[in-house]
Amino acid sequence: MSKIxxxxxILEESxxxxxxxxxxxxxxxxxxxxxxxxxxxxxxxxxxxxxxxNVVNDEFKxxxxxxxxxxxxxxxxxxxxxxxxxxFEKMSKIPVxxxxxxxxxxxxxxxKWQEAKQKNDLDIYAPYLKRVIDYNKKFINYVGYKNHPYSxxxxxxxxxxxxxxADNFFNEIKxxxxxxxxxxxxxxxxxLNRIKEKFYSRKYDIEKQKQLCKEISEILRFDYNSxxxxxxxxxxxxxxxxxxxxxxxxxxxxxxxSSIYSxxxxxxxxxxxxxxxxxxxxxxxxxxxSMGIHESQSRIFENMFCKNEKFVKKLYDLLDKYFNxxxxxxxxxxxxxxxxxxxxxTEADEITYPLHVLIxxxxxxxxxxxxxxxxSIENLSNKWNEKYEKYLGIKPTNYSEGILQxxxxxxxxxxxxxxxxxxxxxxxxxxxxxxxxIDIEKELENLEFSNINKWLKEKIHKYGKYLSPKExxxxxxxxxxxxxxxxNYLKEKYSKIYGLEV
Ligand code: ZN
Numbered sequence: 001m002s003k004i005x006x007x008x009x010i011l012e013e014s015x016x017x018x019x020x021x022x023x024x025x026x027x028x029x030x031x032x033x034x035x036x037x038x039x040x041x042x043x044x045x046x047x048x049x050x051x052x053x054n055v056v057n058d059e060f061k062x063x064x065x066x067x068x069x070x071x072x073x074x075x076x077x078x079x080x081x082x083x084x085x086x087x088f089e090k091m092s093k094i095p096v097x098x099x100x101x102x103x104x105x106x107x108x109x110x111x112k113w114q115e116a117k118q119k120n121d122l123d124i125y126a127p128y129l130k131r132v133i134d135y136n137k138k139f140i141n142y143v144g145y146k147n148h149p150y151s152x153x154x155x156x157x158x159x160x161x162x163x164x165x166a167d168n169f170f171n172e173i174k175x176x177x178x179x180x181x182x183x184x185x186x187x188x189x190x191x192l193n194r195i196k197e198k199f200y201s202r203k204y205d206i207e208k209q210k211q212l213c214k215e216i217s218e219i220l221r222f223d224y225n226s227x228x229x230x231x232x233x234x235x236x237x238x239x240x241x242x243x244x245x246x247x248x249x250x251x252x253x254x255x256x257x258s259s260i261y262s263x264x265x266x267x268x269x270x271x272x273x274x275x276x277x278x279x280x281x282x283x284x285x286x287x288x289x290s291m292g293i294h295e296s297q298s299r300i301f302e303n304m305f306c307k308n309e310k311f312v313k314k315l316y317d318l319l320d321k322y323f324n325x326x327x328x329x330x331x332x333x334x335x336x337x338x339x340x341x342x343x344x345x346t347e348a349d350e351i352t353y354p355l356h357v358l359i360x361x362x363x364x365x366x367x368x369x370x371x372x373x374x375x376s377i378e379n380l381s382n383k384w385n386e387k388y389e390k391y392l393g394i395k396p397t398n399y400s401e402g403i404l405q406x407x408x409x410x411x412x413x414x415x416x417x418x419x420x421x422x423x424x425x426x427x428x429x430x431x432x433x434x435x436x437x438i439d440i441e442k443e444l445e446n447l448e449f450s451n452i453n454k455w456l457k458e459k460i461h462k463y464g465k466y467l468s469p470k471e472x473x474x475x476x477x478x479x480x481x482x483x484x485x486x487x488n489y490l491k492e493k494y495s496k497i498y499g500l501e502v
Contacts, residue, residue, distance in 0.1 A: 003067055004076055010060055011083070011284045017051035019240035026246055029232045048103075055087050056096075064088065078466055079283045093142045102135045106412050113410035122399045125410070126377035132412050137371045150368040153415030157291040158422065159468045163365065165481075166418055169425065170361055172483040173354050178391055180491055181352055184339050187498045192338055195331045204256040204323050212256070212322050213249060213263040216315075220301065221449050222247075222267045223274050235262035237269035237298075241286055242276045256319065257336070261302055268301030269294060271453060275461035285465040291416065293460070293469050295423025296430060303350050303424070304431045304489075305452070307336055310444040337497050341392040343401045350424075351490050352392065357421035359387045360406075364414050377403075425486035426473060430460070432485050433477040 001009070021044050028040050054060075064083055072080065091099075109128035116125035136153070145152040151162035217229060223245075232248035239245040247266035251259045272294060276286050288294035305311055316329045325332070339349050345356035363383060367375060381403040388402070389395040396402030408416050434440060438451050459476040473481045495501065 003063060007063060010054060014051050014054045017047045021047050022238055022240050026238050030230045030248060056092055061088055075283050079285060090143055094139055105131055110410045113407060117400050117404040120398045120400045122381060129377055129409060130375060133367060133375055136412060136414055140371060149371055150365050153368060154418060157416050157419050159290060160470050169483045170358050172487055173358055176487045184494055184498050185341055192334060195327055195335050198326050199335060200254050203253050206251045206253060208322050209251050209256050209259050213259055216260060217263055217267050219447050220267045221453055222270055226274050227270055235266055237266045239273045241281050242274055245270045245273045264306045265298045265302040268298035272297040272461050275457040276464040277462040280464035280466050287464055289465045289467060289472055290469040291419035292422040292426060293472050295420055296426035299424045300427040300431060304427055305444060308444050309333055310441045312336060314447050339494060341394050343388065343394060343396050344405055351494055354421040355391050357417050359391060360417040425483050428489040429482065429485040430476050
């Protein structure tokens with residue numbers, strides 16, 4: 001067996017461990033009985049250790065570093081580069097015992113976070129969050145960083161992302177969007193309240209919602225041959241390779257828009273996974289290339305395609321057929337594109353959403369600017385509230401709707417939030433360039449997604465992790481990432497809906 005064959009075999013073993021974990025997690029989130037959860041967690045921790053030991057060892061390291069890179073084809077080269085970077089340049093620099101302690105801390109911290117959020121009591125969680133932050137600072141020192149310590153965390157989720165690029169992006173959002181939102185949020189308020197009252201005060205049969213969501217996912221061309229849709233508390237997508245892609249949604253009796261748009265969002269993620277070429281799966285380069293690019297695919301479906309008025313018209317007819325709506329199309333379109341400042345990120349509309357991310361970005365950057373500085377969680381919470389008041393004009397009145405609202409920090413996922421906003425920005429740029437080759441609105445008007453999906457496959461999806469996020473944007477848009485498309489898209493769209501001059 002050649003060295004490359006050996007490496008592929010070892011990576012495949014790790015993938016089998018990890019895919020087993022993925023399937024157990026899927027089961028735990030969807031159908032596993034409550035009493036089974038403890039044992040399931042035990043299996044997961046066993047498999048995680050196996051997966052870690054399978055690649056973090058001297059034998060595998062020697063194998064990887066003894067390869068003559070000049071003999072490799074481009075796919076093999078990329079595979080080796082990724083292994084070096086992810087396993088031997090990061091993971092192995094952190095002492096195993098410390099990493100194990102950290103994993104246990106994170107598991108505890110997540111459950112403390114949950115309890116604290118329920119009881120609205122920051123004290124339960126604060127010491128855990130502080131330790132999670134301290135560990136992350138320590139890890140940054142172990143791994144080392146260029147220019148800014150926080151850049152290392154950003155690049156965990158988005159290769160090549162650093163503080164300089166992110167600052168530039170968020171400044172654009174801050175300077176352009178905040179004044180625009182302040183104007184728009186006051187418009188059509190009474191009309192919107194009346195529409196919401198009418199739309200949300202009745203019931204929409206859940207069985208019918210399920211049928212409708214299935215019909216929509218088929219319109220978007222979700223491939224049921226390699227995918228399933230189930231239910232969970234919070235919608236998500238998970239997969240093992242391109243032939244086993246699973247998404248969930250959640251149904252609310254008084255709000256069919258929630259299940260419809262979460263199905264659309266997750267279908268966007270799923271299509272990305274389903275359309276990766278087999279050859280990259282084989283070289284461990286399957287799956288989406290980054291959090292940001294993944295989110296661009298869900299958001300381009302959720303916002304750019306399916307909140308476009310051409311699509312909304314058709315969606316209105318569909319909903320009317322299923323539920324006999326009490327509001328007309330114009331009211332429906334306004335409802336879907338409501339702008340309102342709120343305290344909760346996951347409930348935010350398309351245009352205020354990036355401000356929630358901006359706030360988290362600024363706080364995280366501050367936490368990880370000086371690695372020796374002691375952090376006070378109470379202080380952090382105050383800063384959180386001040387920023388909400390400054391940027392969105394509203395202030396949390398308790399911890400649960402403030403610093404305790406997101407699970408991410410309890411899991412040590414610092415650097416993650418930016419990819420949400422970045423995803424929407426990528427999506428705007430991708431849409432602009434796709435529109436030069438395909439008359440997108442005409443496709444949407446006909447509920448036709450085959451050309452759109454084909455374009456996405458050719459330019460983005462099929463490459464899996466073979467192309468970096470930067471290369472993906474360059475390949476699809478023939479230029480580097482620029483935040484201006486995002487700001488322009490939002491301003492143009494909402495000016496039209498709210499009758500403002502651009
Ligand atoms: Zn998503």
